Amino acid sequence: MKKKARLLLAIIFAVTFGGLQSGVAETTSLEKLDEKLAQIGIDYRGFLDLHGGRRLLKPIAEQSTSIAEGRLQLELNGDLEWLLFKIKGELFTDSVDDHSGGELREAFFLVSPLEFADLKIGRQIMTWGTGDLLFINDLFPKDWEAFFIGRDDEYLKAPADAARLSLFFPQANLDIVYMPHLNPSNYIDGRRLSYWFPGSNRIVGRNHMLSDHERQSWFSEDELALRLYRNWRGMEMALYFYDGYWKTPEGMQADGRVYYPRLQAYGASLRTSLWGGLIHLEAGHYDSKEDRRGDDPMIRNSERRLLIGYEHELGTDLNASLQYYSEYMEDYDRYRHSLHPQSEKRDKYRHLLTLRLTQLLLNQNLKLSLFTYYSPSDNDAHLRPQISYKLTDNWLLVIGANLFYGQSDATFFGQFEENSNAYAGLRYNF
């Protein structure tokens, strides 16, 4: 398998750099091709990306390499007037997973059957809500593994197979997203990142990988997400509804395997400018439908989630944003009584603060950024420093780290302490 991965990497390199080399000589013919494609409404873009990273602490049942991969992404966009389409695919070789292959990230078409309606069908990335790296009403799939090992932010959002109908009226707009099967998030399962396993009260990794009962039945294990929204003089208001499943396996069955319990959620958000900056508010109620009494220790309780954020420019090309977020567990007493007396208990409230600082320098070619999660209730933190530099219009260099800290091994960020890593990436955009 390793050999195969190396071979694929070599091919990706040869193709891309061969392309670059010949590109220099044949710029005119490439430009002609671009022009011809543009005439029929098609354009393309892509990149070749190499990422490498290592763990900073002694790993627990994991490799010391946190990331080592090459990716070739190609994207095709079409506008045929009556139909829009997008296809975005990747070839990758990942030597941590010892796996090479292809992935279709997006493949959809969009039509407007009525003047006030857009219908988008296929595999697509979807985002809504107001949080910055915090999600309440955005229950579209995420890739937390990619997020914690230092892949580009783009990979935090995982694709979903969906039909999205958007209706636009003068008073308000409505999005109706139907996903015929569950599109779960990629959660931390021990394969690449170690985690706290409550069953054995310790941190485990490859020695105890979680396996889940997948929900794969089309049209019965489906998801529905709605958003009603309006922009009133720069004040953006929205109401949300979701009917489906917890996106990470928040339930455990008798056989020790985890699964995705039913979830219904509703909420609201508001975003507007204030005092020369931006304020956003978002709230949501998570109704854990398989544990409505809150007394089943194997299924996560219902929750109320709240988010308040403010962003302001501090100086030229220097921005700061602060968020407060909380999770409130309903029926906490029943949860507490349902647990084994020796097991680690979650708090009734989980408070979280985030701070983002971004500074652009050298004609905005150099970007210094820091994103910090800090929980005063869990006493844990996650820091994401990153430096990125655009060497040219095509070449991008990134260096960054994912640092985890926690007083206890059982808290959300604390459990990942041994996964702390530093990484570097080089990307050629074309």
Add this chain to the structure above:
Amino acid sequence: MRKLRLSIALITISLVFSLAAAASDYVPDVETIVKKANLAAYYAGQDGRATIKMTITDAQKRTREREFTILRLDQEDGERQKFYVYFRKPSDVKGMVFMVHKYLEKDDDRWLYLPALDLVKRIAASDKRTSFVGSDFFYEDVSGRALDEDTHQLIDTTETHYVIENRPKDPKSVEFKSYIVWIDKKTFLPVKAEYNDREGQLYRRVKALKIEELKGYPTVVESQVENLASGGFTISCFSRIDYDINLKESLFTERYLRRPPRAAKR
């Protein structure tokens, strides 16, 4: 009788001449000049479109390129406007959209759409004198500066230009002490602006390099900003310019951030 006729003729001629002379000497008041210049530079037509290619050259002579298409819709002349900026180059920003709802009485509302994340990001930026897409152009050079932020004084009238000195009412809000603008007498287009820093030193120059008349509107088709302090400069070339193309207001909403219209992509 003859004498009378002659004198009438003479009087008439001299009257015509003096009127003509007065006409060429006629100088509108400064507020009228800056108002007309603002309309000529930023409000031509009911709406407009242009594709802009920017070449940014830094002090070490390294260059970077940006290419984007701007759609503009005026809601009232000289007042609120909406902008839609679709990025074409470089390829890492291709498909991104920057949208502005510009007001005069309050800060603009700005959004950035990132297609890879399907994210409609609201941008908190109150400082309008920051670089636009990493170039030497400021955000304000592109969208215009509100007239009542400065006091204006006509300091010279040449054969072809009105020369106006502008001083900020709130000096702490900007990096300059004053700037001088040369406005073409015929078209009222501002053709040059020179900025003096707080020490009174000239450090920045914006210049129209080429002007053409399109659909009856005098239009800057090539312009340059020089950062005299750093030695860097940026040249913008405008192409595919059009006016009065009946852009709909609905185009400047979240719907079209997520699905850029043909008018922006072509």
